[in-house]
Structures are given as C-alpha cells and as structure tokens.
Amino acid sequence: MSGGASTASEATGRTYRRRPQHGRLFWTVADCWNVVRRGLTHYRRQPVSILWQLGFPILSVLLYGYVFGKAMRVPGGGDYKAFLMPGMFVMTVAMGFVSTATIFVNDAKKGVIDRFRSMPMAPSAVVAGRGATDLIVACAELGIMMATAYGMGWRPEFGSGPDFGVGFVKAVALLLALRFALIWVGVWLGLLLPGPEQVGGLFAIVFPLTMISSIYVSPQQMPHWLGQAALWNPLSSTAGATRALFGAPTGQGTSWPEQHALLLAGAWPAALTLLFLPLAVRRFRRLSR
Amino acid sequence: MSGDGYVVEAEGLEKRYGDKRALDGFDLAVREGTVHGLLGPNGAGKTTAVRILSTLVRLDGGRATVAGLDVARQPRQVRSRIGLTGQYAAIDEILTGRQNLEMFGRLFHLGRKRAKLRAAQLLRQFDLEAAADKGAGGYSGGMRRRLDLAASMILAPAVLFLDEPTTGLDPRSRGEVWEAVRQLVADGTTVLLTTQYLEEADRLASRITVIDQGRAIADDTLDGLKNRVGGDRVEVVVREPAHIPYALQAVARVAHGGQPEADMGELRVHAPVVDRVGSLSEVARYLQHYGIPVEDIGLRRPSLDDVFLRLTGRRTEEEPADQEPEFEAPAAEGAAA
Ligand SMILES: Nc1ncnc2c1ncn2[C@@H]1O[C@H](COP(=O)(O)OP(=O)(O)OP(=O)(O)O)[C@@H](O)[C@H]1O
Ligand SMILES: [Mg+2]
Numbered sequence: 001m002s003g004g005a006s007t008a009s010e011a012t013g014r015t016y017r018r019r020p021q022h023g024r025l026f027w028t029v030a031d032c033w034n035v036v037r038r039g040l041t042h043y044r045r046q047p048v049s050i051l052w053q054l055g056f057p058i059l060s061v062l063l064y065g066y067v068f069g070k071a072m073r074v075p076g077g078g079d080y081k082a083f084l085m086p087g088m089f090v091m092t093v094a095m096g097f098v099s100t101a102t103i104f105v106n107d108a109k110k111g112v113i114d115r116f117r118s119m120p121m122a123p124s125a126v127v128a129g130r131g132a133t134d135l136i137v138a139c140a141e142l143g144i145m146m147a148t149a150y151g152m153g154w155r156p157e158f159g160s161g162p163d164f165g166v167g168f169v170k171a172v173a174l175l176l177a178l179r180f181a182l183i184w185v186g187v188w189l190g191l192l193l194p195g196p197e198q199v200g201g202l203f204a205i206v207f208p209l210t211m212i213s214s215i216y217v218s219p220q221q222m223p224h225w226l227g228q229a230a231l232w233n234p235l236s237s238t239a240g241a242t243r244a245l246f247g248a249p250t251g252q253g254t255s256w257p258e259q260h261a262l263l264l265a266g267a268w269p270a271a272l273t274l275l276f277l278p279l280a281v282r283r284f285r286r287l288s289r
Numbered sequence: 290m291s292g293d294g295y296v297v298e299a300e301g302l303e304k305r306y307g308d309k310r311a312l313d314g315f316d317l318a319v320r321e322g323t324v325h326g327l328l329g330p331n332g333a334g335k336t337t338a339v340r341i342l343s344t345l346v347r348l349d350g351g352r353a354t355v356a357g358l359d360v361a362r363q364p365r366q367v368r369s370r371i372g373l374t375g376q377y378a379a380i381d382e383i384l385t386g387r388q389n390l391e392m393f394g395r396l397f398h399l400g401r402k403r404a405k406l407r408a409a410q411l412l413r414q415f416d417l418e419a420a421a422d423k424g425a426g427g428y429s430g431g432m433r434r435r436l437d438l439a440a441s442m443i444l445a446p447a448v449l450f451l452d453e454p455t456t457g458l459d460p461r462s463r464g465e466v467w468e469a470v471r472q473l474v475a476d477g478t479t480v481l482l483t484t485q486y487l488e489e490a491d492r493l494a495s496r497i498t499v500i501d502q503g504r505a506i507a508d509d510t511l512d513g514l515k516n517r518v519g520g521d522r523v524e525v526v527v528r529e530p531a532h533i534p535y536a537l538q539a540v541a542r543v544a545h546g547g548q549p550e551a552d553m554g555e556l557r558v559h560a561p562v563v564d565r566v567g568s569l570s571e572v573a574r575y576l577q578h579y580g581i582p583v584e585d586i587g588l589r590r591p592s593l594d595d596v597f598l599r600l601t602g603r604r605t606e607e608e609p610a611d612q613e614p615e616f617e618a619p620a621a622e623g624a625a626a
Binding site for chain 1: 343344375376382383385388397
C-alpha cells in the first residue's frame with residue numbers, strides 16, 4: 001500500500017498528503033473555522049454587501065422614525081423612536097435567514113457543497129461553519145445598527161450598580177438567540193429551494209412577518225384578528241423583551257404573550273431550533289440519497 | 290492498491306430514483322494511469338455513476354472500490370484519494386482564484402502553509418497566475434474550469450472524476466481544458482471522464498465504456514470500438530430515391546465484410562470496404578455508366594457516433610424507445626391554402 005497522494009508535484013518534490021496526525025475532533029473544529037474564514041473573506045472582499053443587508057432596516061428607521069414618527073403613538077406613552085429602535089434590531093436579525101438561505105442555495109446549485117462533500121473534511125462543518133459565520137456577522141450588523149441608532153438619538157438604559165449592563169447583554173443575547181434559530185430555517189430553505197432565482201421570493205415571507213408583529217406598531221393598534229397574529233409572532237416577543245431590557249417604552253398591553261414576552265423570547269428560538277435544526281440536518285443528509 | 294492495475298472497479302452498481310433505474314447493473318474497470326471515457330447520451334447514468342464512485346450518493350446495490358477502498362464502507366478514506374470536477378465549475382465566485390485554492394487546500398487538511406504553497410503551484414500549473422488575485426466571478430468559462438480542475442488536484446488524487454468538463458465551453462476553452470487534462474495524465478493521474486462529446490472521448494480517452502440506460506453496453510479500446518463498426522466505408526449520396534437501388538448495386542460490388550446499407554431519408558448508401566481507393570473509383574465508374582447523378586461520394590472513417598448507433602440501434606441524440614418524448618412534435622399542418 002503505497003501512500004497515494006505522493007504523485008503530487010514533481011516541481012518541488014513535495015508530497016501533498018493530508019496530515020492525519022490529529023484526531024477527528026481537531027479536524028472538525030479546524031474545518032468549521034476554515035468555513036467561517038471563507039464566509040468572513042466574502043465580507044472582506046465585498047464590504048458593501050453588509051450595507052445592502054442593513055439597507056432595509058436603516059431605511060425603515062428613517063421612514064418610520066422621521067417621516068411617520070410624529071404621527072405614531074406608543075400605547076401607554078413614551079417616545080416612538082425609542083420604541084422603534086429595538087424593533088429594528090429584531091428586524092435586522094430576522095432578515096438574516098435570507099442571507100443564510102442565499103449562500104446555501106448558491107453553493108448547492110454550483111456544486112460547491114458537492115465539492116465539500118467529496119473532500120475528506122467533516123461534512124457537519126459545512127453547516128456548522130456557516131452558522132458560526134452568521135452569528136459573527138449578526139454581531140457586526142447589530143453593532144452597526146446600534147451605532148446608527150445612537151447617532152439618531154437612541155440611548156439604551158444600562159442600569160447602575162451591580163446590575164450595570166446586565167439588561168443590555170441579555171437583550172443582545174435574546175437577539176442572537178433568534179438569529180441562531182433562524183440559521184436553521186435558512187439552511188433548510190436554502191437546501192429546499194431549486195435555485196437562486198427563488199431567493200427573492202423569501203422576502204415575501206420576511207415582509208408580512210415583520211409587518212404583522214410589534215416591530216413598527218403595537219398589536220393593540222391593529223385590527224383584532226391581525227393583532228392576535230402579531231401577538232403570537234416570535235418577532236414580537238423578542239421585540240417586547242428587548243424593549244423592556246433596553247429600558248424603552250414597550251407599548252405592551254395585558255395579554256398573556258405580552259406579559260410573558262421575556263419567557264417567549266427565550267422559548268420561541270428554542271422551539272424553532274428544535275424544529276428546524278433536525279429538518280435542516282435531514283435535508284443535508286438527503287443530498288446523499 | 291489491489292495490484293491488478295485497476296484503480297476503479299465497479300460491479301453491478303444499482304441506483305434507483307423512485308421507479309427510475311438510473312443505474313441498472315453497471316460494471317466498470319479503470320486501469321491505473323489512463324483516461325477512461327464514460328460515453329453515453331443524456332440520462333444514461335453517467336453522472337449517477339460518478340456520484341456513487343465519488344461517495345456523494347449511496348448505492349442501492351452492487352459493489353465499488355476506488356484505489357482499493359470500498360466506497361460504501363470507507364467513504365472518508367476514498368475522499369482523500371479522489372478529485373471531483375462536476376458538471377458545473379464548483380468554485381467560490383466571490384473569492385479570488387488563489388483564495389479558492391487556499392481554502393480548499395486547508396479543507397483538504399494540508400495546513401495553512403502547505404495550502405498556500407500548493408495553491409501557488411497549481412496556479413502556475415494551470416496557467417492562472419495572471420488572474421490569481423482577481424475575483425473568480427470574473428473568470429472566463431475556460432479559466433473557471435481550470436480553477437475547478439486545480440481545486441480537484443490539490444491532493445494529487447489517485448483518481449480524478451471529470452463529469453462533462455467541457456460542456457458549455459467555447460472551442461478555445463475546450464482546447465485549454467483538454468490540454469490541462471493531458472498534462473495531468475502525463476503526471477500519472479488516472480482520469481474517469483464522462484462525456485456526450487464523441488470528439489472529446491476520441492481525443493482524450495484510451496479506453497471507453499459506453500453506457501446506456503444505466504448499463505455498460507460496451508467496454509473497449511477506441512480502435513476496438515471502431516473495428517466493431519467495420520473499419521472504413523465507402524459512401525454515396527444520390528439525388529433521388531429512385532436512384533438508391535443503383536447505388537446499392539454499385540457499393541455491393543465492392544463491399545467487403547458487411548452488407549451495404551441504405552439511409553432512405555438522407556438518400557445515403559454505404560458499405561464497408563477494404564481497398565479504399567479502388568472501391569471508390571469502381572463505384573464512381575459504375576454509377577457514371579448508368580448515368581446516375583451523384584450528390585456526394587467519398588470514404589468515411591467510423592466515428593463514435595456510428596459505434597453508438599451500432600450498439601443501440603439509436604443515434605446518441607435520440608431518446609430511448611421506451612421513454613416518452615419530452616416535447617410533442619408539432620402537429621403536421623394540413624396543406625396551407
Ligand atoms: N436526484 C435524482 N432524482 C431523480 N432522478 C434522478 C436523479 N438523478 C438522476 N436521476 C435520473 O437518473 C437517470 C440518469 O441520470 P444521470 O444524471 O446519471 O444521467 P447522465 O448520463 O449524467 O445525463 P446527462 O448527460 O444529461 O448529464 C436520468 O433519467 C435522471 O432523470
Ligand atoms: Mg450528467
């Protein structure tokens with residue numbers, strides 16, 4: 001049994017054999033990291049693409065905050081802009097699943113996923129690495145959105161004493177939990193869609209999902225049936241919980257989901273992950289059928 | 290390695306998609322250091338065979354080894370011994386050519402430093418140095434394919450699978466890819482090449498398996514296949530159907546090793562011959578004697594198209610008889626007023 005990869009390169013006399021001296025866990029982590037590197041290099045090569053993704057939430061802030069702002073009323077009182085900003089953060093993470101789906105649908109279509117699967121790398125790293133990339137990018141996006149909001153006069157409450165910053169950190173954690181759950185929705189959709197042409201159609205899901213939620217207006221201000229849907233929208237729970245944690249007016253009424261926003265903001269992402277993570281993994285496995 | 294000189298061995302491969310048998314008892318043996326052509330029409334099962342051998346899909350029956358490793362039981366080991374170039378160029382279009390190769394190199398577990406070195410080396414080998422630091426999205430079709438090939442060569446694999454590597458390329462890019470493949474083979478890589486282009490198999494492959502409806506229907510050297518259709522033929526094209534009997538008589542006089550055949554649609558008559566020039570002038574003289582006008586007359590070497598026709602009774606573009614045609618032929622219009 002001669003070492004196979006030794007025919008390599010007459011040019012340098014070097015042989016290119018993979019290095020098996022490390023264990024499987026080492027390589028799985030290394031593979032993940034290399035997939036993350038790839039994703040981050042995309043942003044390094046095309047930095048504007050992040051602004052494209054943020055363009056919509058930022059435009060919405062401008063539109064709602066400045067154009068309609070004066071006409072908007074938060075139930076229970078409070079400044080509409082302070083109410084709106086956490087909603088925009090939710091929207092930013094919510095739209096992220098479109099970019100997860102986009103990269104998967106492109107990679108699947110072009111055969112990049114097949115190339116990965118024909119290589120000795122860990123197959124799980126294809127999905128896990130993408131998820132990690134998306135979380136890192138989500139942090140950057142939230143940073144940019146918060147800086148923008150700050151520029152527009154948004155001032156979160158940090159509290160004082162031993163609790164200083166705890167609410168803020170919790171709010172960010174809830175936003176990232178939602179993003180984490182949506183990674184799996186994105187992977188699943190990306191492997192489900194026949195081609196990149198259909199990705200645009202995903203915005204047809206994003207729009208109603210963000211509109212029929214408490215992102216822009218409180219569900220109490222909607223027609224009854226619409227308000228009911230908005231109350232139970234996972235995005236509303238995260239928006240309500242983060243508003244409270246940022247010290248913003250919540251505009252919340254007395255309904256059960258509004259009273260338990262913090263609980264639901266944790267439960268919804270957990271439930272979505274429990275549902276879509278297995279679905280995404282199953283889709284990925286089905287590639288080898 | 291198994292020692293008998295075969296790097297790919299498949300026996301009775303089966304793959305079903307619903308009721309469709311994509312592979313139906315497919316056999317294959319590829320000798321080390323050769324280019325082996327897998328030739329077949331659309332839907333014959335070429336891609337399915339490559340996907341099974343490269344561990345991308347599970348087989349439903351049969352057995353296959355690559356570099357002596359069982360594809361079903363040792364997929365991980367197989368993956369470190371193969372390269373795959375699929376029907377599309379599987380590269381990252383946002384990254385540069387160099388970044389692509391370095392990324393794949395690291396994912397092939399070369400380690401950072403060696404991945405860099407290997408990338409530089411492959412960029413040189415595949416003549417991509419000038420564009421190495423430009424985004425791969427801007428590459429021409431031929432350059433993408435070469436980058437794609439380079440990526441599958443990172444580990445200098447024992448077997449390289451090429452699935453229709455030149456489909457959709459212009460003739461120049463096609464030539465570039467052929468050149469790159471020839472070089473790889475000269476360096477000792479074994480290549481399994483699927484193609485619908487007869488010319489491509491003709492140019493690159495030393496041995497060819499013809500696949501049709503999921504089964505290997507022939508496995509032979511190029512010359513062996515050509516011999517099956519009986520060497521050179523003399524061919525006459527006449528102007529009118531009424532002249533075909535004369536043409537048949539003419540070529541029957543010189544036919545050797547086979548009966549004359551007539552293609553009524555193309556008004557073409559042909560037969561195998563041995564004495565090439567003698568037969569040609571004999572046929573011409575005979576037809577002239579009877580005053581038969583001739584559209585074309587000549588000698589023809591058999592093409593792989595002929596081989597396919599001989600083996601299956603169909604031309605390569607035709608659908609198998611038991612399959613519904615995908616599009617209905619336009620209904621014949623009644624005579625226009
Ligand atoms: N994932 C799949 N699901 C269902 N049917 C499939 C699938 N993959 C292949 N088939 C069917 O199996 C048969 C063989 O397909 P395959 O792609 O292997 O052919 P091919 O020889 O590569 O054709 P082409 O020259 O068009 O690439 C076809 O009839 C095809 O429709
Ligand atoms: Mg194919």
